[in-house]
Amino acid sequence: MQAAQTRRDIILAATRLFTRQGYAHTSVTDIAREAGVAVQTIYSSVGSKARLVTAMLDEVDTIAGIPPLAAELIRSTDAGHVIDLQTRLTRQLNERCQEILVGLRSAAQVDQAIAAAYADGHARHIAGARRGAERLAELGALRPGTDVDTAAVALSAFLWLDTWVQLTTDHGWSFDRAEAWLSSSLRALLLAE
Numbered sequence: 065m066q067a068a069q070t071r072r073d074i075i076l077a078a079t080r081l082f083t084r085q086g087y088a089h090t091s092v093t094d095i096a097r098e099a100g101v102a103v104q105t106i107y108s109s110v111g112s113k114a115r116l117v118t119a120m121l122d123e124v125d126t127i128a129g130i131p132p133l134a135a136e137l138i139r140s141t142d143a144g145h146v147i148d149l150q151t152r153l154t155r156q157l158n159e160r161c162q163e164i165l166v167g168l169r170s171a172a173q174v175d176q177a178i179a180a181a182y183a184d185g186h187a188r189h190i191a192g193a194r195r196g197a198e199r200l201a202e203l204g205a206l207r208p209g210t211d212v213d214t215a216a217v218a219l220s221a222f223l224w225l226d227t228w229v230q231l232t233t234d235h236g237w238s239f240d241r242a243e244a245w246l247s248s249s250l251r252a253l254l255l256a257e
Contacts, residue, residue, distance in 0.1 A: 071109045074099045075123045076164070078116045083167035087117070087175040117181040124164055124185070128157040137196060143205030143255055150196040150219055151247040154189075158228035159239045165225050193220035200254060207256050215254050222246055 077099035081090040092113055096103045110119050125131065130153060137149040158165070165185070172182035197215035200206050206215055221227070223246065231242040 074106055074110055075119050079120055079164050079167045082171045087178050117177050121181055121185050124161045128160045143200055143203050144251055146199050147250045148247050151243055154223040155239055155243045190220050205255050222250055
C-alpha cells in the first residue's frame with residue numbers, strides 16, 4: 065500500500081510540475097523533489113519521465129475507481145442503472161482527478177508527449193460513452209429514433225470534463241447535485257418511456 069501511495073505521489077507531483085513548467089522543462093530531479101522521494105525511487109516505481117505521462121492516465125483510472133464501475137455497467141440489465149453508472153463513473157473521475165485532467169489538458173497545448181496522453185484519455189472517454197450507448201441499445205432501451213451514435217455523442221458531451229467543471233466550479237453545484245441532474249437529464253433524453 066505504501067508503494068502504491070508513493071507511486072501516486074510521484075505521478076501527482078509530475079502532473080503539477082508538467083502543468084506549471086512544461087514537460088521539457090521538468091527534470092526527474094524536479095519531480096523527486098516535489099514528491100519528496102529519491103530520484104531512484106521514481107525510476108523503480110514508475111520508470112522514465114516519458115513513462116510518467118502514460119502512468120498518469122493509468123493512475124487516473126485507479127484513483128477514480130473506474131474498472132469496477134465499468135464492469136458493473138456492462139453487466140447491468142437496467143437501462144436507468146446503466147445511465148446512473150455512466151454518470152457516476154465520470155463523476156468519480158472528475159471529483160477525484162480533476163486537477164490531473166485539467167493539468168494534462170493545459171500541458172497538452174505545449175507538449176507533444178502530454179498531448180498524446182491527453183488525446184488517449186479523450187479517446188477513452190469517447191469509447192466509454194460508446195460502450196454505454198451500445199449497452200442501452202442491447203437492452204432495447206433507447207428512445208425511438210435515437211440510434212447508438214446519437215446516444216454515444218449525448219453521453220460523451222453531457223459527461224465530458226468541461227461539463228463537470230462548469231457545473232461544479234463555474235456554477236458552484238455540489239457533485240451530488242451535478243450527478244443527479246446529469247443522470248436524470250440523460251434518462252429523459254435517451255430512454256424510451
